[in-house]
Amino acid sequence: MRPVAVVGIGKTSFGAFPQRDLRSLAVEAGQKCLADAHVSASHVEAFYLGNFAGPAFVGQNHLAPYVASGLGISGVPCTRFEAACASSGSAFFHGVASVAAGMYDLVLVAGVEKMTSQPTPVVTEILAGAGDTTSEVRAGATFPALFGMIARRHMFQYGTTREQLAAVAVKNHSNGAKNPLAHMRKVITMEQALAGKPVAEPLTIYDCSLISDGAAAVILAPLERAAEFTDKVARILGVAQTSDAVALDNKDDITSFHAVRLAAEKAYRKAGVKPSDIQFAELHDCFTIAEIIAMEDLGWVKPGEGGPYALSGRTCLRGERPVNASGGLKSKGHPVGATGVGQICDVVMQIRGEAGDLQVPRHSLGLAENLGGSGATAVVTILGAV
C-alpha cells in the first residue's frame, strides 16, 4: 500500500438554499476541488460519492453518474456510498484505499445532501431511517430521542452536566460565527444554551446540529505525485472504517461508540501516532453529547471525563487541542452526506494554514471523526503535513 495525499479540496457554503438543487451543489464543490488541484475532469480515474438520502429528499437515485455527468466525468467507475451520516466518510475511506492499492492515481471523492426542500417533520422521518426501523423507529425514536437517551445515560453513569453539553454548543457557535461557509454564524452565550427550547430531554435546540444543504469534495493522489498538483500537500496517515449494530438495544453500552473506538485504534496504528499526539480535530457533533463521547472514544480522556474536558476550555480555538474549529455540525451545518468529506476539507485547510480567523495554533497533525447513525458506522482519519 502506497501513501496517499489530499491534493485538492472544494466546498460549497452550508445552509438553506431554496434556489439550488442537489446536482448544482455537488458540481460546485467538485469544480472548486478540481480547480484547487489544477486537474481537469477528464483526468479523474474514479468518482466516489457519499450521499445519505437523495432519493428521499429530492427523489433522485443513481446519484454517482448523475453528479459525475454534471462534472464532465464519464466512462470511469462512479459509485455512490450510503452509510447514514458517515456516507462520504465511507466514500473517502474507499477512495483512499483504491489509490493506496495502486488502482488509480487521481480520484475525486465528494459528498452532498440537499435537505431543506422538505419540511422539518419529513426530514426527521427520513433521518430516522438511519436507525433500526424494526425496533427504534417503530417505537417513535427519532435521532434526537436516541441521542437524548445516550446523553441521559452518560449523565447518570458519569455525572455529565447540562453545562458541559452547553459548553460544546457555545464553543462551536463561537467558531462557526467566524467561518464564512458556515450555516449559522451566530454566537450564543452559556445562558442562552442552557435556556434552549427542549427537543428531546436533556437535549435542547442548542444541542442539535442543523438541517442543511451543501457539498464538499477532495481529490486524492499518491503522495509521490502530490507535488504535481499542489505545494500544500496533506498526507493521509491513517484511515479506518468500522461498523457495529444499528439499534441501540443491541449494544452493551450506549455511553461509548464501539465502532469509533475500533476505527480510532486502527487509524492510530496505521498512522503510527498516539491519541495524545493529535493537535486538533473535526469531530462528529451531530448532538453535543456526541462530541463529548468522541473525545473519550478517541482516547484523549478517560470514559466520563469528556464533559469536564469540554467545559475546561481546552478544546476552544486557542486551547491545547481545538475541536471543531470550523463550527462543527452544530454551527457549520450538517448536510448529512457532505459532512464526512467536509470535515476532511476543514482539517486540510488547517494543515495548509489557510483557515484564516479559524486557524489553530498547532496544525501539523489533525483528525476527523465521522459517525453514521447512532454509531453503526464510524470513519476515523488522521492527516498530517508532509
Add this chain to the structure above:
Amino acid sequence: MRPVAVVGIGKTSFGAFPQRDLRSLAVEAGQKCLADAHVSASHVEAFYLGNFAGPAFVGQNHLAPYVASGLGISGVPCTRFEAACASSGSAFFHGVASVAAGMYDLVLVAGVEKMTSQPTPVVTEILAGAGDTTSEVRAGATFPALFGMIARRHMFQYGTTREQLAAVAVKNHSNGAKNPLAHMRKVITMEQALAGKPVAEPLTIYDCSLISDGAAAVILAPLERAAEFTDKVARILGVAQTSDAVALDNKDDITSFHAVRLAAEKAYRKAGVKPSDIQFAELHDCFTIAEIIAMEDLGWVKPGEGGPYALSGRTCLRGERPVNASGGLKSKGHPVGATGVGQICDVVMQIRGEAGDLQVPRHSLGLAENLGGSGATAVVTILGAV
C-alpha cells in the same frame, strides 16, 4: 493485483414473499453463502452490500451494518453501494478490487431488494428515481417508457421486429420454468408473447422483467487460498465498472449502451479473451430489448444483428452460446439490488457444473452483464473455471 476467486455462493428464491422482510432475505443468502464456503461470519474482513432503494421500499437506510449485524459481522467495514439496477454489480466490482489489491483475504458481497411490499404504481415511481428526475421523470417517463423508446429506435434503425423481442421472452421463460429459485416458472409460447398486454409500446407485459423480492451473496478470496474453501473454484478473470450520463437525451445513440461497451472492452482485456470466446452469459434483460442490445454491445454480433441472433435460437439452453439459462430478470425475477450478485451466482453454478436442468453444454468461460438504469452504470464480469 492478485487473482481473485469466488469460493462460495448463496441465493434466496426470487419472488413475492409477503412474510419476509429485507433483512431476513439478505441474511438467508449470506448464511447460505458462508456455509457454501465453510467460512464463519467472524472471518469476514469486509462486507459489501448492493441495494437500490431499501429506504423507499421498506423505510430502512444504513443497510450495510443493519444486514451485517444480522449475519454476526461487526467491527469491519460494512458498506452499502447504490447504482440503480447495478447496485450489487458495483458492490461486487469494489469487493473484487479490495481482494485483488491485497486489502483483505475474505470478503462477503451481497445484494438485496424487497420490492413487493409496495403497490405496483409506487414501485414504478421508486424505480423512476434511477432515471433523471430533472428531465425524464418530470416528463412522466417511467422505465418501461424509456426502454420502449430505446426499442422503437432500435426497430427503426435496424429493422428489429416484435418477433425478435418476443423470442427473448419465450427463451427466458422456458429456462426460468426449470429454475427452482425463479419467480415465474411459466413457459410461454411465441403467440402468447406477441399478444401480450401493452405496457409501453412496442413493449408488452412479456417484454418486462418482474418486480421481486430476493437476495444473493458471494464470498471472495485470493485465488491462491481458494482451495481452502472449496474444490469448485470459479476465477474472476476480469471485471469492470463504468458510467455514462443518466438521461437518454444526453446520449448520442440510444440503441447502444456506451458504458456496457466500455466495461466489456476493459473486462475482455483484463481477462485476455475475445468476445467470441464467451461460452455462455447472464445478461441484464430488464426488458427484452436490453438483452438484444447487450449482445451487440458485448461484441458478439454487429449493431442491429442482436434481434436476428436472438430469433435464431443460438442463445437457447442448448444453443451455441446460451444466454440467461437461469431465466434472466424476465423469469427468474429482478429484485433490483440483488440482480448483479445473483447473476454472478448463476454463472458460478454453471462453471461448477451444478446448474442441473439448466446446465449449459460448454461452461468453462462465462460472462455477467449488469446494467444500472438506462445505461448510466454498467458492470461486466468474466468468470472461468480454474
